Amino acid sequence: MKTALVTGATAGIGEACVRSLVGSGWRVIGTGRRAERLDALAAELGADKFQPAVFDVRDEAARDAALAALPQGWEIDLLVNNAGLALGTSPAQNADLDQWKTMIETNVTALVSLTRKLLPGLIARKGAIVNLSSVAATYPYTGGNVYGGTKAFVRQFSLGLRSDLAGTGVRVTSIEPGMVETEFTLVRTGGNAEAHDRLYGGANPMTAEDIAETIRWVAELPPHLNINTLELMPVSQSFAGFQVAREG
Ligand code: NDP
Ligand code: 8X3
Secondary structure, X not given: OOEEEEOOOOOHHHHHHHHHHHHOOOEEEEEEOOHHHHHHHHHHHXXXXXXXXXXXXXXXXXXHHHHHOOOOOOOOOEEEEOOOOOOOOOOHHHOOHHHHHHHHHHHXXXXXXXXXXXXXXXXXXOOEEEEEOOHHHOOOOOOOHHHHHHHHHHHHHHHXXXXXXXXXXXXXXXXXXXXXXXXXXXXXXXXXHHHHHHHHOOOOOEEHHHHHHHHHHHHOOOOOOOOOEEEEOOOOOOOOOOOOOOOO
């Protein structure tokens, strides 16, 4: 039985990804800080299918301890680097530097660190890596500044990994979704339910399950096939024009 590690399995895309992979016959290790949510998943799915690993992705010592405590034989074939967040919607000149640092530490530094740690095993097992980037990597928007920067990093890091891993059999994919209704906007706005409703209301956004199914599909493709990047949007979302600031 193949084993996946999904970071950020306590909510949204990560949680849906756990269900989708387990439903398709995978064993899954799910990570996150909210232990009670991982425990609920374990109770629902069974310890033979799901193992919780509780840690903050920015804490390498806690991460290593949690991974070392996993049962013997749960060697990882698929790494889904999903844990991540946006904080704030202010333009750069008004932004909170601590929020910027938290996004970089979570979306970039922790992702790179976990990937580096698991690479030898993934190479040995000819495994796969699926990284959660975003449309924000490619299309700038006001207030997206550092969040978009972190996701552009994830995209380019994924492509760079493909170069480095040539000949190893390891597959790497950057998944780049647009609007998905999850806890993302609540986290970004510090719990503003109105902002959540305003963004997703009437927009028929993508669901966490839409993205989870895409990740499962990518992971289960035949071993000779690599999806490099995959961009998705709800039909309701598309592109706006450039803005022009005029004098006078
Ligand atoms: P959610 O807020 O619903 O879920 C985020 C997950 O990340 C949670 O499980 C959370 O777990 C985990 N996480 C965040 N910070 C940490 C941390 N420091 N340590 C451990 N786990 C952490 O968001 P989504 O499901 O929407 O987001 C998942 C990924 O998809 C993110 O990388 C996001 O950038 C990306 N994405 C989202 C889009 C969207 O529109 N929703 C679109 C494009 C990309 P916990 O809080 O329990 O630790
Ligand atoms: C999340 C999608 O458009 O809010 O990555 O940046 S967006």
